Amino acid sequence: MLSYTVYSEAGGVGKTSLTANVAKAHERAGLDVLVVPLDPQDGNFSRLFDVDDDRTDSSADSLVRHLVGSPAGNFEDLIRTAEGIDIIPEHNTLSDLSDHLAREKSRAEDFGDAYNIYAQLRRVLGENDVPERYDVLICDPPATESDHLYNAIYATRNLLIPFEPSAKGEASVEGLEQLATNFADQLSIDVGVLGVIPIGYKNTKDQKEILDQVPFEVPEVIGDRTSMMEGCWRQQCSAFEFVRTHRSTRRDYEVETLAQFDRIARFIEAQGGVEAPNPLEPGFVAEREEVTL
Ligand SMILES: Nc1ncnc2c1ncn2[C@@H]1O[C@H](COP(=O)(O)OP(=O)(O)O)[C@@H](O)[C@H]1O
Ligand SMILES: [Mg+2]
Numbered sequence: 664m665l666s667y668t669v670y671s672e673a674g675g676v677g678k679t680s681l682t683a684n685v686a687k688a689h690e691r692a693g694l695d696v697l698v699v700p701l702d703p704q705d706g707n708f709s710r711l712f713d714v715d716d717d718r719t720d721s722s723a724d725s726l727v728r729h730l731v732g733s734p735a736g737n738f739e740d741l742i743r744t745a746e747g748i749d750i751i752p753e754h755n756t757l758s759d760l761s762d763h764l765a766r767e768k769s770r771a772e773d774f775g776d777a778y779n780i781y782a783q784l785r786r787v788l789g790e791n792d793v794p795e796r797y798d799v800l801i802c803d804p805p806a807t808e809s810d811h812l813y814n815a816i817y818a819t820r821n822l823l824i825p826f827e828p829s830a831k832g833e834a835s836v837e838g839l840e841q842l843a844t845n846f847a848d849q850l851s852i853d854v855g856v857l858g859v860i861p862i863g864y865k866n867t868k869d870q871k872e873i874l875d876q877v878p879f880e881v882p883e884v885i886g887d888r889t890s891m892m893e894g895c896w897r898q899q900c901s902a903f904e905f906v907r908t909h910r911s912t913r914r915d916y917e918v919e920t921l922a923q924f925d926r927i928a929r930f931i932e933a934q935g936g937v938e939a940p941n942p943l944e945p946g947f948v949a950e951r952e953e954v955t956l
Pocket of ligand 2: 707
């Protein structure tokens with residue numbers, strides 16, 4: 664199974680939008696995809712795919728319950744599917760994840776057992792055969808340093824880094840090189856960087872100079888697509904679905920952005936040694952009539 668965490672140091676860069684569309688690009692090429700979003704705040708991945716209806720239901724089972732060893736149901740039943748992508752929706756209990764994990768750790772230590780707070784997502788996924796059942800696992804944790812982020816990185820071991828090429832982003836180019844090494848040291852694991860994806864690129868001289876300094880592979884540079892991305896959040900769907908069902912006329916630059924998501928997915932798959940069984944022409948979107956059943 665190919666697994667990675669979409670990580671950026673700053674929030675609001677377009678991390679969740681990128682996760683959604685690269686996940687969709689894997690899925691439409693015939694791969695089995697599981698996304699585990701871990702953002703305790705609203706306006707996250709589960710909202711984008713409209714699978715967050717249980718998030719405030721305190722009696723509902725949740726991933727957090729499984730992470731701390733108090734499941735209230737089968738792991739299987741946590742999974743929802745949207746646009747062919749399997750998702751473990753975010754639940755409000757994610758806000759209290761750190762407290763719950765700390766409590767579990769102290770309980771384990773009372774009995775003289777070792778307990779790794781950061782290894783719990785990996786444990787739950789492993790115990791439920793996720794690595795055998797899926798081709799691709801993607802985590803979308805919050806940008807802030809947190810147990811959510813560390814659990815995601817510990818479980819996936821690879822990073823895909825969306826990046827805003829602005830003056831603000833320039834400072835973080837310098838940090839990029841150190842990033843994976845720091846996580847690796849902190850968690851005592853190897854962490855790879857699959858690539859860096861600049862988002863909201865406006866092709867200015869300053870931005871070009873910043874891009875030249877990025878110390879990792881940059882498979883694609885995503886332009887400013889405010890209208891399409893806002894449309895996705897409004898209609899609660901991927902950009903592929905948005906263009907297919909909510910745009911009466913195709914706009915070449917939007918279709919080209921879809922092609923970029925497809926190519927990013929192929930690039931990542933190649934690095935992970937995964938071959939998609941049915942890769943479409945990049946950016947291909949069926950006409951509405953053709954797909955109506
Ligand atoms: N390529 C893009 N061009 C313009 N706006 C974008 C792009 N990608 C995402 N956005 C917008 O940026 C905002 C933050 O996106 P989101 O994916 O939630 O970021 P994050 O997960 O990093 O907080 C949203 O309003 C989204 O529509
Ligand atoms: Mg997000």
